[in-house]
Amino acid sequence: MEEFWFYIQLGLHHVLDVNAYDHILFLSALALPFAFKSWKNVLLLSTVFTITHCLALVVSVYEIMHIDASWIEFLIPVTILCTAIYNLIDKKVQKGTKTIWFHALATGFFGLIHGFGFSNYFKMMIMGTNEKLGPLFGFAAGIEISQVVIVLLVLVLAYIVQIMFHVKQSLFVIVGSILIMLITIPLLYQTFPF
Numbered sequence: 001m002e003e004f005w006f007y008i009q010l011g012l013h014h015v016l017d018v019n020a021y022d023h024i025l026f027l028s029a030l031a032l033p034f035a036f037k038s039w040k041n042v043l044l045l046s047t048v049f050t051i052t053h054c055l056a057l058v059v060s061v062y063e064i065m066h067i068d069a070s071w072i073e074f075l076i077p078v079t080i081l082c083t084a085i086y087n088l089i090d091k092k093v094q095k096g097t098k099t100i101w102f103h104a105l106a107t108g109f110f111g112l113i114h115g116f117g118f119s120n121y122f123k124m125m126i127m128g129t130n131e132k133l134g135p136l137f138g139f140a141a142g143i144e145i146s147q148v149v150i151v152l153l154v155l156v157l158a159y160i161v162q163i164m165f166h167v168k169q170s171l172f173v174i175v176g177s178i179l180i181m182l183i184t185i186p187l188l189y190q191t192f193p194f
Contacts, residue, residue: 002150003135004132004134004135004137004138005140006138006167007134007135007136007137007139007141007142008138008142008145009136009137009142010125010138010139010142011138011139011140011141011142011144011146012142012143012144012146013123013142013144014118014139014142014143014146015027015035015142015143015146015147015150016146016149016150021082021112021183022076022077022080022117022187023114023147023150024135024150025080025163025180025184026049026076026079026080026110026114027046027147027150027154028150028154028176028180029080029083029087029176029177030042030045030046030049030083030085030107030151031045031151031154031155031158031181032084032087032154032158032172032173032176032177032180033087033090033149033173034155034158035155035158035162035169036037036156036157036158039152041100041103042151043148043151044100044104044150044154045100045103045107045150046106046144046147046148047106047144048104048107048111049107049108049110049111049114049141049147050111050140050143050144050147050151051063051108051111052107052109052110052112052115052185053111053112053114053115053118053130053143054112054115054139054140054143055111055112056111056112056113056115056116056119056137057115057118057119057122057136057139058136059116060115060116060119060120060122060123060174061119061122061123061126062078063130063134067116068193069117069120070190070191070193071160072113072116072117072194073193074188074191074192074193075113075115076113076114076117076187076191077184077187077188077191078188079110079113079114080180080187081184081185081188082106082110082186083106083110083180084177084178084180084181084184085177085181086106087173087174087176088145088174088177088178089179092164099161103109122139124136128186129171135149174179
């Protein structure tokens with residue numbers, strides 16, 4: 001049980017690490033266009049992200065597929081930028097008239113990319129142990145817990161800004177998405193694989 005808790009903590013640290021803020025940026029961009037009353041949709045997206053993130057880890061740990069780390073490191077900020085841009089151009093999500101399925105598919109694909117980004121480090125963590133599924137489940141639990149915390153914080157912030165300060169949701173989404181884009185652009189430059 002101690003080892004399982006270790007991997008839960010590893011998952012928590014992986015997402016909540018301020019120095020590796022790509023997860024926080026991605027989840028913030030993902031949650032921005034949703035109102036607090038849509039928390040179930042955001043929780044669904046967070047769970048899809050966790051599942052595909054861990055699926056990428058399984059594929060990597062069991063050496064089913066190997067992807068060049070330099071490309072993955074570049075694609076991670078691309079996923080953040082794409083999510084922020086999508087927030088700016090898709091007003092239907094903000095009005096609640098669009099289904100969640102496109103978001104879920106894109107989030108799942110992006111979860112695979114983020115999972116491959118962490119796979120080499122995770123493989124080093126479980127090196128020398130025969131047990132791989134226990135650590136993966138613990139890690140997945142830590143990721144999910146931390147992601148729920150982040151999206152809830154974004155939803156609470158959205159509620160405070162929109163209700164208490166009377167800021168329109170569309171303005172909140174636009175400003176938040178632009179800020180995320182401005183933070184992400186240097187990451188693209190730093191990780192460019194050529």
